[in-house]
Amino acid sequence: DGGITQSPKYLFRKEGQNVTLSCEQNLNHDAMYWYRQDPGQGLRLIYYSQIVNDFQKGDIAEGYSVSREKKESFPLTVTSAQKNPTAFYLCAGAGGIRQPQHFGDGTRLSIL
Amino acid sequence: GESVGLHLPTLSVQEGDNSIINCAYSNSASDYFIWYKQESGKGPQFIIDIRSNMDKRQGQRVTVLLNKTVKHLSLQIAATQPGDSAVYFCAGMNTGFQKLVFGTGTRLLVSP
Numbered sequence: 701d702g703g704i705t706q707s708p709k710y711l712f713r714k715e716g717q718n719v720t721l722s723c724e725q726n727l728n729h730d731a732m733y734w735y736r737q738d739p740g741q742g743l744r745l746i747y748y749s750q751i752v753n754d755f756q757k758g759d760i761a762e763g764y765s766v767s768r769e770k771k772e773s774f775p776l777t778v779t780s781a782q783k784n785p786t787a788f789y790l791c792a793g794a795g796g797i798r799q800p801q802h803f804g805d806g807t808r809l810s811i812l
Numbered sequence: 813g814e815s816v817g818l819h820l821p822t823l824s825v826q827e828g829d830n831s832i833i834n835c836a837y838s839n840s841a842s843d844y845f846i847w848y849k850q851e852s853g854k855g856p857q858f859i860i861d862i863r864s865n866m867d868k869r870q871g872q873r874v875t876v877l878l879n880k881t882v883k884h885l886s887l888q889i890a891a892t893q894p895g896d897s898a899v900y901f902c903a904g905m906n907t908g909f910q911k912l913v914f915g916t917g918t919r920l921l922v923s924p
Contacts, residue, residue: 704855706855733911735914740916741916742816742901742903742913742914742915742916742917743856743901743903743914744914745911745912748910748911750910756910758911759911790855790856792855797905797910798844798863798905800846800858800861801846801858801912802858803848803855803856803857804855805853805854805855806853806854806855
């Protein structure tokens with residue numbers, strides 16, 4: 701099955717801990733994106749990458765970091781600097797900038 | 813900046829009726845729009861997109877209408893089915909920008 705695969709589905713973070721969310725794609729998409737979704741709000745862009753070894757901050761990048769060492773993978777690290785990390789995190793990929801973004805099924809992060 | 817919003821947080825329809833979900837955007841430079849469907853606990857699913865050089869685009873049981881004069885777009889779902897129950901998001905992108913801006917979503921409830 702082709703698509704965007706996110707793992708884990710549920711993740712718990714302890715105080716002061718960094719956690720990494722996985723996003724893998726086998727669609728050969730150049731562009732990949734990370735969004736955060738809070739109840740009652742639309743998706744907000746955290747980071748995006750248009751090509752391997754390059755990425756840009758989105759609207760709410762503080763407290764997050766990413767890497768894009770391989771085309772297939774775009775992991776997101778939620779650092780201890782992110783004081784309100786509880787949210788639903790969504791990864792997406794697209795064949796180009798004005799192409800539809802296709803999403804994974806998300807990771808729900810909660811605080812212990 | 814750009815803002816994209818939906819007119820109603822909830823829309824209730826009867827099975828078999830046609831549904832119309834509305835969305836407004838603020839920036840006249842927006843030139844690409846996407847509609848997504850999101851079911852509970854899942855990532856958004858691409859429905860249909862439209863570029864600003866078009867006024868209408870049709871898919872399977874869905875039609876998107878774009879009115880650039882009043883900066884409004886709508887998603888029409890024909891013969892709505894219980895499986896159409898979900899939250900629907902519109903998203904827009906500006907010329908020269910590289911990111912989608914999402915609205916807050918309309919929850920469609922379909923009763924038998």
